[in-house]
Structure formats: C-alpha cells, structure tokens
Amino acid sequence: MENPMKLNGHNIIVTGAGQGIGEAVSRLIVGLGGKAILVDVQGDKVSALADDLGAENTEVHVGSVADPGFVQNMVDEVVQNNGAIHGLVNNAGIVRAAMATKMPIDTWKQVIDVNLSGVFYCLQAVGRHMYQRAKDGDMAPASIVNISSDAGRRGTIGQINYGAAKSGVMGLTMSAAREWSPKQIRVNTICFGVVETEMTETIRSDKFRDGVMSQVPMGRFSTPEEVSQPVCFLLSQAASYITGQHLSVNGGYTIGV
Numbered sequence: 001m002e003n004p005m006k007l008n009g010h011n012i013i014v015t016g017a018g019q020g021i022g023e024a025v026s027r028l029i030v031g032l033g034g035k036a037i038l039v040d041v042q043g044d045k046v047s048a049l050a051d052d053l054g055a056e057n058t059e060v061h062v063g064s065v066a067d068p069g070f071v072q073n074m075v076d077e078v079v080q081n082n083g084a085i086h087g088l089v090n091n092a093g094i095v096r097a098a099m100a101t102k103m104p105i106d107t108w109k110q111v112i113d114v115n116l117s118g119v120f121y122c123l124q125a126v127g128r129h130m131y132q133r134a135k136d137g138d139m140a141p142a143s144i145v146n147i148s149s150d151a152g153r154r155g156t157i158g159q160i161n162y163g164a165a166k167s168g169v170m171g172l173t174m175s176a177a178r179e180w181s182p183k184q185i186r187v188n189t190i191c192f193g194v195v196e197t198e199m200t201e202t203i204r205s206d207k208f209r210d211g212v213m214s215q216v217p218m219g220r221f222s223t224p225e226e227v228s229q230p231v232c233f234l235l236s237q238a239a240s241y242i243t244g245q246h247l248s249v250n251g252g253y254t255i256g257v
Contacts, residue, residue, distance in 0.1 A: 004238035007034030010141065011082045012235060013075075014038060015065050015122060016092030018045030021147065021195060024224035025089055025231050030057045032232060037061065037078050037085075040092070065092045065118030075125040084133060087235045088126045090119045090146040090169070093162075100160045108161045115165035119146055120172055123187070127180060134183035142185040145234045146173050148246065150193050153254055166191075170246055177244030186243040188234045193250025194221045218251035 012029050016022040018040035026036040030053045038046040043062035050058040059081060063070035078085055093115045096107045123144060130142040151159060152166025170189050177187040194212060213219060227249050233239055234247070248254050 003032075005032055005233060005236040007032040007087075007232065007236060010034040010086040010235070011078065011084060012036060012087035012089065013078060013085060013122070013126065014089045014091060015118070016040055017049065018042040020198060021192070021224045021227060021231075022089070022091045023049055024228040025091065026058075027053065028225075028228045028232050029087075029235070030054075032236070034087075034235075035059065035082065037082075039063070039065070039074060064114070065122055066113040068121045071118075071121040072125050075122075075129060079129055084138070084140060085126055085129055086141050086143070088122060088144045089231060089235070090122050090144065092118055093147070093165075095159060095162055097158045097162075099158055103160065111159075111161035112165055115162065116168045116172075119169050123172060123176055127176060127185065127187075130185045131180060131183055134185065139184055141237060141240075142183075143235045143239070144176070144185070144187045145231050146170075146187070146189045147231075148173075148189045148191045150191055150248070150250055150253055153191055153246075153248070173246065174244050181243055186234075186239070188239070188242060188244065189246040190227075190231055190234065191246055191248045191250065191254070192222075192227055193248075193253045195227055196221050196223050216251040216253050217255065220251065222249070222251065 012034050014022050014026045014036055017026045017038040029036045035057055037059045039061045040046045041064050046060050050060050061074045096111050098107050146169050148169045149166040151163040156163045173187050173189040230249050
C-alpha cells in the first residue's frame with residue numbers, strides 16, 4: 001500500500017524551523033519525501049539543519065515573520081526557485097511573560113507581532129500564491145497548518161499576550177478556510193499542550209511540573225518528534241477532506257473543551 005502521508009514533490013515552508021517543533025517538522029517533511037523551506041531569524045541554526053538534511057532537500061531564508069516585506073520577498077523567492085508552494089507550517093513564535101496588570105505595551109506588541117501578525121503575513125502571502133495557482137487551473141495539493149496552543153483554548157496565567165495571539169490564530173484558520181476551500185486550499189490549526197522544547201522549560205520546571213502534569217490524562221509531556229507527525233498528516237493528502245479544524249495534540253488536557 002502506498003503511504004498516504006507521502007510528501008514527494010511537495011515544497012513546504014516551515015517558519016521557526018531552527019529548533020524544537022519547527023526543526024522536528026522539517027526533518028519529517030524531508031523523511032516523507034518533501035522539500036523543507038527553512039525560515040527563521042536564527043541563521044546559524046537553520047543553516048546547520050540544512051547541512052544535515054542536504055541541500056537538495058532544503059532551502060534557507062533568514063528573517064522575521066513579523067516583517068511583512070521579508071515574508072513577501074521570501075515567498076516570491078521560494079516560488080521562483082521551486083515553481084510552487086504546496087504547504088506552509090506557521091510555527092514561529094515567542095514568549096514574553098508578565099501578569100496582565102503589569103505587562104508593558106512593548107511586551108504585548110512583541111508577541112502579537114510574531115505570534116499573530118506574523119502568522120497572518122505568511123498565510124496571506126502563501127495563500128495568494130495558492131489561490132492564483134488554483135485559478136490558473138493548477139490543482140496541486142495546497143495545505144496550511146497554523147500552530148496554536150492550549151493557551152488559545154483555555155487562557156493562561158502570566159501570558160495574556162500569548163493566549164490572545166493563539167486564540168487569534170484559530171480565527172485566522174477558520175476565516176481562511178471558508179474563503180479558500182472552493183479552491184481546495186486547506187487551512188487547519190494544531191493546538192499543542194506542553195512539548196519538551198526550550199520555550200516550555202519554565203512550565204516543565206520543578207515549580208510547575210506536578211500541577212501541569214496532574215491535568216494531563218496521559219500523564220506525560222510530548223516531544224517535538226511526536227507532535228511533528230500530526231502536522232505532516234494535515235499537510236498530506238491523507239487529510240484531503242479536512243479544513244477549518246483545530247486538532248488538539250495535548251495528551252487529553254482539553255477533553256470536553
């Protein structure tokens with residue numbers, strides 16, 4: 001039987017590809033036969049990843065998704081270099097914690113700029129390309145996966161900026177899916193729980209571990225490698241009739257939500 005999750009011939013942009021979930025997703029894309037377009041502000045990390053995965057399987061773009069000019073230029077270059085973009089993983093994100101009553105406006109803006117506006121800039125630029133391609137009669141696969149969080153579903157203490165951005169990402173998903181579904185462009189969200197990455201070191205510390213773990217029915221945190229698989233499922237034709245959905249990958253943390 002042919003692997004329904006194969007990504008042969010697919011050119012897929014992954015933002016925040018330099019570490020954690022983005023790196024794991026990029027590795028799996030290449031493992032499934034696709035080409036990973038690595039986007040990150042950390043040029044040294046994505047360059048090292050590209051060297052490891054092979055120049056024929058990757059392409060590197062260094063810059064911030066919070067810069068709409070960089071995003072559009074990057075998408076234009078990817079299309080010029082590869083002919084088409086078949087997938088986007090909107091994964092880039094940052095955390096800047098503070099309680100709501102004490103959060104400086106700059107701290108609010110930094111997270112919104114990357115985690116919400118940056119997702120929109122990438123979704124819009126890639127969506128324009130996919131939509132025009134479909135109008136021209138090219139119905140090649142087109143899938144966008146936006147990375148959200150449990151913080152967007154249930155709220156979070158000390159990160160109101162992050163929670164607001166991640167809720168907004170789900171709104172972007174539903175609206176884009178409604179607009180673009182007639183052209184067979186699929187847009188979905190994955191909402192992660194606690195994944196063992198640099199970003200979650202604080203909540204996985206001894207101070208918070210037991211409290212967080214007590215709310216996870218499966219009783220463990222996930223790894224980047226584990227959560228990369230549902231991302232690639234949504235990118236693949238195995239999910240060809242799924243759009244506008246929010247998939248929770250969190251060990252059961254939001255059962256009933």
